[in-house]
Each structure stands twice: as structure tokens, then as C-alpha cells.
Amino acid sequence: MLLTIIIFFLVLSVLVFAHELGHFFVARIFGVRAEEFGFGFPPRIGGFQTWREKKVENVITTEELEIKTEETQTAEGKVARQTIFDRIKNIGVIIVERKWKFFWSNKEISAEEQKHGTVYSANWIPMGGFVKIKGENGEGDHDQDSMINKPVWQRSLILSAGVIMNVLLAVFLISVGLMFGMPRALDGVTDKAVVTNQKIQVAELIKDSPAEKSGLKVGDIILAIDNKNFTKESDLQNFVNENSNKELTYKIKRGSEEKELKIKPELKLEDGRMGVGIAIAATGIVKYPWHLAIWEGTKTTVFLLWAIIVAFYNLIKDIILGHGVSANLSGPVGIATITGEAARMGWVYLLQITALLSVNLAVINFLPFPALDGGRVFFLIIEKFKGKPVRREVEAVIHNIGFILLMVLVLVVTLRDVLKIWHQ
Numbered sequence: 001m002l003l004t005i006i007i008f009f010l011v012l013s014v015l016v017f018a019h020e021l022g023h024f025f026v027a028r029i030f031g032v033r034a035e036e037f038g039f040g041f042p043p044r045i046g047g048f049q050t051w052r053e054k055k056v057e058n059v060i061t062t063e064e065l066e067i068k069t070e071e072t073q074t075a076e077g078k079v080a081r082q083t084i085f086d087r088i089k090n091i092g093v094i095i096v097e098r099k100w101k102f103f104w105s106n107k108e109i110s111a112e113e114q115k116h117g118t119v120y121s122a123n124w125i126p127m128g129g130f131v132k133i134k135g136e137n138g139e140g141d142h143d144q145d146s147m148i149n150k151p152v153w154q155r156s157l158i159l160s161a162g163v164i165m166n167v168l169l170a171v172f173l174i175s176v177g178l179m180f181g182m183p184r185a186l187d188g189v190t191d192k193a194v195v196t197n198q199k200i201q202v203a204e205l206i207k208d209s210p211a212e213k214s215g216l217k218v219g220d221i222i223l224a225i226d227n228k229n230f231t232k233e234s235d236l237q238n239f240v241n242e243n244s245n246k247e248l249t250y251k252i253k254r255g256s257e258e259k260e261l262k263i264k265p266e267l268k269l270e271d272g273r274m275g276v277g278i279a280i281a282a283t284g285i286v287k288y289p290w291h292l293a294i295w296e297g298t299k300t301t302v303f304l305l306w307a308i309i310v311a312f313y314n315l316i317k318d319i320i321l322g323h324g325v326s327a328n329l330s331g332p333v334g335i336a337t338i339t340g341e342a343a344r345m346g347w348v349y350l351l352q353i354t355a356l357l358s359v360n361l362a363v364i365n366f367l368p369f370p371a372l373d374g375g376r377v378f379f380l381i382i383e384k385f386k387g388k389p390v391r392r393e394v395e396a397v398i399h400n401i402g403f404i405l406l407m408v409l410v411l412v413v414t415l416r417d418v419l420k421i422w423h424q
Helices: 002-029 152-180 210-214 233-242 290-320 332-345 347-365 373-386 392-422
Strands: 034-074 077-104 119-133 182-185 194-205 221-225 248-254 257-263 278-287
Touching: 002 034, 002 119, 002 152, 002 347, 152 182, 152 278, 152 290, 152 347, 152 373, 182 347, 194 210, 210 257, 221 233, 233 278, 290 347, 373 392
Parallel strands: none
Antiparallel strands: 034 077, 034 119, 182 278, 194 221, 194 278, 221 248, 248 257
16 A cells, blocks of 8 residues: 555656646746746755856966057157057956855845846745746736736747646657557557567446446456357457357456456347447557557557547537546545556556656646636637736636636545545
8 A cells, every 4th residue: 555655656746847847947948937846846855956157267468569650740840759559458258157055944035136037946835846937927027037928829838838748748659669669559550569468458438338237347358158168259259259149258357367257248249249248458568669659659658648638528418418426436545456566567547647647647637627727728728819918816716716616626536536445
């Protein structure tokens, strides 16, 4: 249990840190000051600032003499006048010094200290990080390095950068996984991939079907049916259909445990065949050369992104239509449990679940809901059409209400996760 909690906090820290790093980088690109970039959450343990100072240092001093002769005509004759010009030149070089300043405790950073640039801090709550961007709450409206003075499109990109970074993180994690070998469905796998450990797994389960009633679960590996092994989905489906008049013995593997389940194919499918009420998929460990792994990782991330967007659309639609919330919706406790299970299966599985969570975080954060990045971008879109921003006080109240609603939702889902685990 302790290991699950530690791994969950590490995964969450990576996701949040990458998200905040996106905001930080894009803000700096557009010349917006990042007042503090923190590792973990306050109170602050300590931090440091680094900045450059320029100074001119004399290298050599030279003297240059110039004599200028002038002749003038007078009544007595010609008069010659000489003028001596003495010029002293100082030849110097500009030296750029890198300076550092360290400090401890949760002290307030003074205005004079803020001139030295971003404070990079370590904080006591070891979970992710944060970035404090100047002007994100409307302050510094007379300063050029404040976010409030930047065009709408630049502010929108700064707010969206965290979401973009989470998507890029997923691409990176899946690409790395595919370079070493990652579990995935074999549908669509090219002939340039190396596939090992092929198996057939339960991908979906129909509610109240014979399979569900027998105790079969999504993710179970079907090792054999009536002691007959299968490598192709079609062969397994045909065998089940041909033996629909009797109870079949499914030998399955769940995690490290193997068990046998008795299931009778009583469910008539759309194509007229008989089945037990499951969708199956051939899966295996898929490995690509590094250059193909990056491309496949990108494609997989785009597919995940679209699938999660569709899932959220259906979830919101069901809530609006009064159909309720799916029992499969998990909160922090449920996600921590899944993360722990993935870690026990191996580091590649942990990479896979971390990538999935990163894409989930990106989609959730970009929903046009108050307090989320998407909600803030939505207010910028309103500002663009109105020609002036929404009153800061009004926007702040709306974001605060949105934050409270989100916290209530997290508490409710967390309580349901705890009760689900308690009754298992």
C-alpha cells in the first residue's frame, strides 16, 4: 500500500510538473516574467535566483598625438602656427557575470529581489510543482513584462501551454515504451514491429452477460477454453459458437493468478452467432525501431486524445440527459490503485498508464469550465469578441465557484472509490 501511494505521488508529480513547465516556457518566450517556479507546493523550504550582470573592464589605455600646422599671411610675412592634439583612448571589454543568490525559509521576496528574476524554489509538499506568472491575476498592468499587457493570442497560448506539454509528455512516454517493447492491441501493428508474448484478452464486457455473471473481468487473459489454446480471435469466437450447447471452461490469467470459470454461451449476437458477452482483442508486446517508435507514439497519443474527448462528451451528455454517471468513473483513490497495479506489472506498464493519465489531464484541463485552463481561455475568447475584458472581480468569483465545485466532485468520487475498495 505504501509503495502504491509513493508511486502515485511520483506519477502525479511528473504530470503536474510537466504541465507547469509548459506555462513557464511559453511565458518566458513571450517576455512575461515568471516570478517563481516551484518544485512541490508551499510552504517553501528554500530557493535560489540566477541572473547576469554586465560590467565594462579597462584592458589598455592608449595616447594619440596629432600635430596640425596652419600658416597665415601678415604684413610682416608668413606666420606658422602649430596645434598639438593629445587624445587618450581607453580600450575596454564587456564582462558578463553569472550571479547566484540562495535563501532559506518561506520568506517574502522583496520588490528589489524580484528584479533578479525567477525564484526557483523547493517546497515542503512533494507533489508536482507550480509557476507564478506576473499578471495572471491582473496585476502589473503598467509593466511590459506582465501577462495582462500581452495580446489575447499570446495569453491564450500561455494558458494552453500546460495542456500541450501534457500531450507531448504522453508522446514521449509511449515512444520510449515502444522502443523497449510495450503491451498493446495487435490490430494495426505494421510488419516492421517485433511482436512477442501474444495473447487474447478481454477488451469489453456486456452488462449482465454470462461472462460478467461468471466473474470474468476486462483485462483478463484467456489462456484456453476446454483445454484448447487460441492465437486468433476468429478461431476463439468460432469455437464458442460451435459449442454453444454446453458449458465451457475458461482458463484465464488475472495478474499473476490463474483460475478457471464455467461459462455457457447463451447470448445471441447481432450476426446470429452465440457468445458469452465479451469483446476480445489480440495483444502482445510490440517493439519498434526508435524512428518508427516516435511516429507510432504520436499516432497512439492522437488516438487516445480523441477517444478521451469522445468519452467526456458522452459523460457530459449522459449527465445532462439525466442518465447518471458511469460506475467506472474513478477519482484520486481509484487512479492510485490502478497506478499501483501497473507498477507491479512492470515499468513499461507504468509508462503506459502515466501517458494515459497525462492525456486525461490535458483534456480535463482544457474543458471550458471555470478555474481550469480551458475556462480561462474561454474568458479570453469573450474578451476578443467584446473588445474589452470581463471585469476581474466577476471573473474571479466565477473561477472560485468553479474551483469549489471541482473540489466537491473530487471528494464525492474519492468517497465512492474508498467505499468500493472497502466492500471488495
